[in-house]
Amino acid sequence: MTVTLTATATCTAGTARVVPGTPEKPGLPQPVNRRLLAERAGFLTTLVQQLAGGLLASVWTERHLDQLAAGVDSEGRRLPAKGWMVLRRLGWTPPVPAGLRVPDRVLRAVGEETARALRLAVHRRAVTDAIVASWPADPRRRTAHDWVRLREHLPAGIDNATIRNRTRQIAAFAARHGRLPDGFTELEDPPTIPVQVLLAAADRQLVRCERIDANRARLWVQLPTVPAPVSYRDWSWHDITVTVPPTVAATAKLCTPTLRLREGKVRLDLPFETTVEAAPLSGHRRAIGADWGYNTLLTAVVAEPGPDGTVIASGRALRFDAAGVSRKLDRLRQHRETLQTKVTHLERLAAGRRSGLDLAAAAKFDLLRQEHRRVCARIRNLGRALAWSAARWLIDQAHATGATVVYLEDLTSMEAPGSSRSWNRRLSGATRGVLADAVRHLGAREHVAVVTVPARGTSSGCPRCGNKLRHVQAPDNHKPANPWALCACGLSADRDFSAAQRIAARGLAGQHRTTRNRAGQASVRQTVDVPVRRAKTPTPRPAIRPAASRDKHRPTPSRPRRPARRAQGFTPAALATAGSRPALNGAVQRPAGRTPQNLTVQVPGTTASHTFSSNHTRTRHRVRWAVLGRGFHHHVHSTPLLQRSGTRGGRTPGSQRIA
Template sequence: MADRVIAAHWSDADLAVLAGGVGPDGRRLPASGWMALRRLGWGAVAPAGVVVSDRVRRIAEEEAARALRLGCHRRAVVAALLATWPADPSARTSEEWSALRAALPEGADSATIRNRTRQIRAYLDGCGRLPAGLCEVEGPPVVARQVSLAAADRQQVVVDRIDDRRVRVWSQLPVCASPASYRDWVWHAVEVVLPPTVPAGVKVCSPTLRPRDGEVRVDLPWQTPHTPPPLHGHRRALGVDWGVNTLLTATVADLDQDGVVVDGRPLRFDATGVSAKLVRLRRHREHLRTKVEHLTRLADGRPAHADPALTGKLARLEVEHEAVCARIRHLNKALAWSAARWLLDHATAHQASVIYVEDLATLETRGRSRSLNRRLSGAVRGTVFTAIAHLAAKRGITVVTVPARGTSSGCPRCGAALRHVNAPDRNVAGYRWATCTCGLTLDRDHAASQRITARGLTNQTKTRRDRNGRAAIRTATDTPVRRPARRPAPAATGPARERRKTAPTPKQTRPTGAKTSPLLPLRRQVPAPTHPPPGSAGKRPAGRTPQATNPSGPVRQVPHTVSTTPRHPHQVRGAVLGRGFHRHVHATPITHGTTAQARCPDHEDQTGNQRRSRS
C-alpha cells in the first residue's frame, strides 16, 4: 500500500506541493506524515479483496510520507546542483562553490554533494543532457518490509510493562496473507525481554515489526528525559582523530585566556589485530562469493534432481557465506561500541564537556591501493560516530564534527606544512611520524588530534545543529596550540641526604605499605625446608632430576624437563591482556587524577586521590 502511494505521487509537481508545506485549503500541513497525506488527498487504498482497518492504512501512509519527505530533500539538493552546474564538476572554483553553498538546503554535507554530482554526471554521460529534476534521475524508492506501529493508536497496538525486564506488546495482526474480513484480524501478544541496558521505569514506546527469515524482529524504543548539552562555552575538550591502523587517537586540551593548551599524553585505541582479522574474513567472504557465483552459473538451466551433489554444495556454500557475513557484522559492531565506550570513559575521567571529531563523511577510498581501499570501505567509522553520539547524550557531553581537511598536513603549533616520515630516527618519506621546521616531532595521528581540538575550541561559537540534531562546524580557522609550562621542582623540606662514600652505606628499611611484586618467586629463590616432611627423604628441593652422563642405550628425556611453553609467547604492549572486548585491542587505560587535571584547579578531583575506573 505504501509503495502504491509513493509511485502515484513521485513527480516534481507533487514533491513541490509536499515541500511547500501548505495544503489545498491554505492551512499548514501537519507534522504527522499520515495526516499530511490525508490533508492533500493522497490516502492509501487497500488492494482489491483485502479488508484492512483505518489504522493499517494510517501505518502505510506514514511509511509513504517519510519516503516522500526524504525525496523532497534530495530534490532540493539536485535542483541546487543543476542550477549551479559548472563546466568541470570535479574541479569547482571558489566562486562556484560559494554559489552552490548558497543554493543548497540547510544540512547538506559534502558526501551528499559528491554522491548527487556523480549521479547527475552518470545521467549526462548516458543521455547527453542534464536531467530536469530528481524524478528523472531516479525512480520511486521502495519501502522496507516493516510495520511502524507508532503511527497507530490503542485500537491497533497496546504496550504493557509487566516488570522491569519484561514488556508485553498487544497488536492486531492478520492470520492469513489476504484477510477477507475483520474476523481474520486477531489480537496477538508478544512478550519481549528487555536488555540490561534499558533502565527500569523508563517509558516504552510502540515498536516496529520487521519480518525476516521466518521470524519477526521487534524494534522497541524507549524514552528518557534528556536535555541537549550546550554547543559553546566549553573550557576542556577531547579531540579525536580517525586512523586506519590506530582506530582512534585522542588528545585533551584546555582553553584559557592565552589560547589552547594541549596535554602531551596521547590516548590511543589500537585495533590493528582486529582489523587484520576483519581483512581475513572479508577475503574469505569474497572467495566464497566467487565460488557461489561459479556454481550458480553451472546450475543454471539444469533441474535440481539432475545433479544433487552440485545443489548440496551450493547450499552449503551459501550458508557458510551468510555465517561469515554475520561474523563480520558482529565484530564490526563490537569494535565500534567498545571504542565509543573507551572514548566516553576518558572524556568523563578528564571531565571534558565536549568531544570534537573530524567529519568522517568526507573520507573517500579512491586513489589508494586495493588493500587500503578494501579496509576503508569496510571501516566502522559511521557506527563509531553513532555510538559516540548515543553514549555522549546519556552523559551530557556534546559531540561536534569539525572539517577534516588539513588536519594531518598542518603543524598544530605553527601551522606550517608537516613532513611525514617512517619514524623519528628514519628520515625517509612515510606515514607514521610527523616533523616540522619549528621543532615539532610526534606521531601523525597525535598531531592531527591536537589540530582538531584547537579547531573546535576556537570556533565553538560557529557550531550549528542540522535538521537531524547533529552539531557541526562547517568552516573553521586554525589556531596554534601550546604546551603547559612545567612546574618547578618542589623545594626539599628535610635535611640533605648524605651522598659521600666515607662509610658503608646504611641498610635501608622497606616501608610497610610499599608495593611488592605480584609474581611468584623462582624455584631457586625458595629456600629448602629445614625439616622435610615425613616420607620425602632423599628428594631434592629444586632442580631437575639427575640423568646418567654416559648412558649405554637410548634414554628418553624426563617429561617434566620438556618445554611446554612457546619460545615467543604473545605479549601485549601498552595495555593489559584481555582489556576490552578483544585480546588484540591495545587501548590507553582510563585513569582519574591525570596531569591535565593537576594543572587546572577547577577540574581537580575532590578526594585528591588517583582512582582507576573500570575498563
C-alpha cells in the same frame, strides 16, 4: 535545560497468548508457540510490504514528487508532520485488493512506510536536479567556477561525498543513454519497502505497549490469523511478553516498537526515552581532543586553555587501537565481495538460460546468498560493537580526566583525493558515523558535551607554530610517509597525536562560537587556530645514594648468594632416573659441536643447555586486559583510565576502572 534522549533496543518476542476479546475485556487466553507467532507476524509484515510497494509504485512520478515537495495540499493548507496524514491529505491511498479486509490502523502503517520513502526521494531529487542543472564539461574534475555554480543550486548541508556519488550515478546514466536524465524518477527506480511494520503510526486500536517490571514489557498487537484476511474475525489480539535488555533503565519511557522478522523469530525494535540535563557548550576549562584514524581508531589528548590565549596540552596520548579488528573487517569485506561475484555470475547464467539453473546450481545459488547475508550481518555487528566500545572508552576517559567536553573533527566535507579504491573502501567501512553518533548519545547521557570542529588542516599544520608539517616514516627514518610529523620549530610527534592537539585547540579557542544545527548536533564552524604548549610536568628523579666504598681498609662485606634456578622438569628424581650418558657408536662420527642435549631431562655428564622447554601443560592464550574489560575484543588495545576525578553513575569517588 533538559533534553530527551531516544535510543532503540532490539528485543525478541518471548511467550505469547491469543486473546479472543480485547485488552480491556479479554476472554480465555490461549498460548501460542513461537512458530505460530512468527507465522502470523509474517502475514502482517508481508501485507504491509505489498500494499506500501504498490502505493509507492503508483506515485513514483515527477508530478507526485512536486506535490510533496511543495509542502501544501490542493487547498493551500500546510502538510502535517506525520507521513500517513500527508498521503491522506494529498489523496494518495494504498490499493487494497477486493475482498481483503485491512484495518485502518494497518493502512496508517502502510502510509508511513511510503511517506518516508517519498520524503527521502524528494531530498535526493533536489541534489540530483542541482547537479544536472550545473553539469560541468568534465564531471571527474570540476573547476572553481563549476563548484560555485553547483553550490548555488544545492540545498544547504550537502557534503562532498554525496555530490561525488550522485555525479558518478548521473555520469553512468549518461554513458549508457548518451544524454542526461530528464528527472529523478528516470534515474532511479522505486526503492524496496523493508519487511517491517511501523507500529508507531497506529494508535491503541492496533497496538499497546506497557512495562510489567524492570526486566519485562507487554505488547498488545492485532495480528491476522490467515494470510489474506477477509473479515475482522481474521484479526485477533495477541499478548506478547518481551524481555527488556539491561541497557534500558527502569525509569526509561517505553515507546511503540517496530515489528519485523529475522531467522524465524519475531524481533522488536523498542525505542525508549530518557530525560537528562543538557551539557553546556561553552565555559569549559578542560577538554579532550580526539583524532580519527584507521588502525588507531581514536587518538586523544587532554588540553586546557592557557592564560595568554594559548592552549596547554598534556604530553600523554590516549589511544584506542583497533588494528586487529580492522584486519578482521578487511578479511570479511574481501570474503563478501568474493561471494557477491559468485552470486552475480550465477544470476547471469540463469538469465541466459531458458530453463534456468539446474537443481545443483540452484542449491549452490541459495547457499551463496545465505552466506553473503551472514557475512554482511557479521560486518555490521562487528562494526557496531567496535564503535560503541570506542565511544564508551572516550567518554570514560573524559570523566577520568575531569574533561567536560569532547572535540571531534567534522569529516562530512572532507575527501581523500588520489587514494586507491581499496583504501577508499577501507575508509568507507570505518565506523566513524556510528562512532560519532554513539559518542554524542553517551556524552549527552553522561553530561559531557560533544562538539565537532573543522577538519581541514588538523593533520597538515603544526600545533605549535601553525606551519606545514613534514610527514615521515619515523623520527630516525625521514622517508616520506604518514605515521610521524616533523616541523622546523622542533616538533617531533606522532601524526595523530599532533592532530588531536590541534583539534582540542580549535575547540577551546572557538567554544564561544559553538552552535547547534536542526538535529541538535553541536559544532564550531569557524576555524580558530591558537598555539599549543606542552604542559610542564615534574620529572621524577631517583633518590641519590652514596657511592659504595671500594677501599681495602676493612673486610669485604659478604653478599647473599643467589639461589641456583633449576628449570621445571630437572628435579632430583628426574636426574636420578635419567640413566647414564649414551655411548657414541664408533661407526658413526658425531658432528662437530656440543654433545647433543636432551631438552626434557638433563643427562648426567652432559653440558647444560642454554635454552630448554618446560614440561608443564600449555594453556590457551588469554588477554588479561580483555578479561578485565579493557576492550570488547581480544585484539583491541586501549589506554587504561587514570584516577577518577569525581562521582559518576553511582560509583565511589576516586575509584579506578579499566577502560
